[in-house]
Amino acid sequence: xxxxxxxxxxxxxxxxxxxxxxxxxxxxxxxxxxxxxxxxxxxxxxxxxxxxxxxxxxxxxxxxxxxxxxxxxxxxxxxxxxxxxxxxxxxxxxxxxxxxxxxxxxxxxxxxxxxxxxxxxxxxxxxxxxxxxxxxxxxxxxxxxxxxxxxxxxxxxxxxxxxxxxxxxxxxxxxxxxxxxxxxxxxxxxxxxxxxxxxxxxxxx
Amino acid sequence: xxxxxxxxxxxxxxxxxxxxxxxxxxxxxxxxxxxxxxxxxxxxxxxxxxxxxxxxxxxxxxxxxxxxxxxxxxxxxxxxxxxxxxxxxxxxxxxxxxxxxxxxxxxxxxxxxxxxxxxxxxxxxxxxxxxxxxxxxxxxxxxxxxxxxxxxxxxxxxxxxxxxxxxxxxxxxxxxxxxxxxxxxxxxxxxxxxxxxxxxxxxxx
Numbered sequence: 001x002x003x004x005x006x007x008x009x010x011x012x013x014x015x016x017x018x019x020x021x022x023x024x025x026x027x028x029x030x031x032x033x034x035x036x037x038x039x040x041x042x043x044x045x046x047x048x049x050x051x052x053x054x055x056x057x058x059x060x061x062x063x064x065x066x067x068x069x070x071x072x073x074x075x076x077x078x079x080x081x082x083x084x085x086x087x088x089x090x091x092x093x094x095x096x097x098x099x100x101x102x103x104x105x106x107x108x109x110x111x112x113x114x115x116x117x118x119x120x121x122x123x124x125x126x127x128x129x130x131x132x133x134x135x136x137x138x139x140x141x142x143x144x145x146x147x148x149x150x151x152x153x154x155x156x157x158x159x160x161x162x163x164x165x166x167x168x169x170x171x172x173x174x175x176x177x178x179x180x181x182x183x184x185x186x187x188x189x190x191x192x193x194x195x196x197x198x199x200x201x202x203x204x205x
Numbered sequence: 206x207x208x209x210x211x212x213x214x215x216x217x218x219x220x221x222x223x224x225x226x227x228x229x230x231x232x233x234x235x236x237x238x239x240x241x242x243x244x245x246x247x248x249x250x251x252x253x254x255x256x257x258x259x260x261x262x263x264x265x266x267x268x269x270x271x272x273x274x275x276x277x278x279x280x281x282x283x284x285x286x287x288x289x290x291x292x293x294x295x296x297x298x299x300x301x302x303x304x305x306x307x308x309x310x311x312x313x314x315x316x317x318x319x320x321x322x323x324x325x326x327x328x329x330x331x332x333x334x335x336x337x338x339x340x341x342x343x344x345x346x347x348x349x350x351x352x353x354x355x356x357x358x359x360x361x362x363x364x365x366x367x368x369x370x371x372x373x374x375x376x377x378x379x380x381x382x383x384x385x386x387x388x389x390x391x392x393x394x395x396x397x398x399x400x401x402x403x404x405x406x407x408x409x410x
Contacts (some may be wrong), residue, residue: 013366013390013404014379014381030385031385047343162219163393163395163402163406166389167385167389167390169383173219175219175372176219178219178374179374184371186370186399187370187397187401189397190395190397190398190402191397192392192395192396192402197404199218201370
């Protein structure tokens with residue numbers, strides 16, 4: 001259990017990780033899809049989804065780094081619900097995924113990915129994910145409420161923040177309500193392409 | 206009048222350009238000073254203020270670019286009031302500065318800098334600044350309300366956004382209330398040091 005816990009998420013210039021007025025028609029809210037265009041375009045993402053081609057360079061490198069060394073993933077129930085229809089029979093994670101939920105549910109195995117449902121809150125999910133990851137890292141994919149809660153609880157070591165040059169005007173705010181005295185960062189790197197800028201931040205204890 | 210109008214401002218991770226609870230004791234709000242540490246540390250800034258030494262590299266380059274080609278500056282009244290005690294008899298601008306205010310006031314000349322007070326709102330100040338700049342660019346230094354109003358009016362060509370890895374938790378939001386459909390960006394560059402990441406954004410018409 002010596003790995004790190006890292007958040008990996010795309011955010012708009014105005015601080016949202018999903019847009020306003022989300023619903024079945026637009027699960028990521030108005031404009032929210034635009035946050036993920038950079039990742040969907042990369043060679044690494046396309047390969048994990050069984051397609052050829054795609055962009056190389058810094059964005060693809062960031063995606064590879066996101067998965068490198070990761071032994072387990074934590075995500076919110078909403079993110080699971082949104083993604084499931086798209087992931088198909090061989091989801092791109094290929095490792096244990098712990099889904100934070102209020103309703104107990106049987107685990108699901110799909111290809112090389114296991115989805116286990118955890119009712120002990122984000123902290124409980126991270127604890128299980130750390131065990132499952134062994135020496136590997138744990139990656140937190142969202143949503144905003146899971147990340148905010150873990151940052152507030154001091155359970156995150158690193159934030160990989162992908163700042164996309166769009167405004168969303170509302171939606172799920174990543175940092176709102178956190179105590180600036182308690183949640184502090186040191187920047188390790190800031191590097192961009194023409195569609196996104198990647199900030200690698202270490203959480204200061 | 207062929208120059209561009211560019212915004213140049215530092216912003217926290219959670220989207221604020223000044224912190225909460227501002228007042229005489231903390232004119233930039235709680236934590237707001239931290240937004241400008243990167244610029245104060247650069248060689249270029251120190252030279253303009255009559256000091257030696259300072260950091261070189263990407264941050265200093267960004268400061269040099271901020272002034273390069275600029276023929277006039279627009280700022281809000283609050284920013285003028287905050288800065289005036291520090292700028293002394295030879296303010297670092299060394300060009301015409303147009304201050305947006307509600308109260309008419311005589312112009313001030315200090316060293317190579319002229320401060321003219323404009324009651325025609327941010328748009329009126331930009332119009333005068335464009336004339337004064339001739340073929341040069343106009344730089345908008347803040348505050349948030351001046352920038353928001355000019356972005357909303359479609360009067361900004363470029364935003365040079367310096368994202369500082371701190372949370373402020375409240376204060377003056379740079380983008381709040383803007384219409385995401387109306388204010389759109391294309392990223393020209395994203396580049397960082399260990400204290401700040403610089404996003405160069407072109408406003409899409």
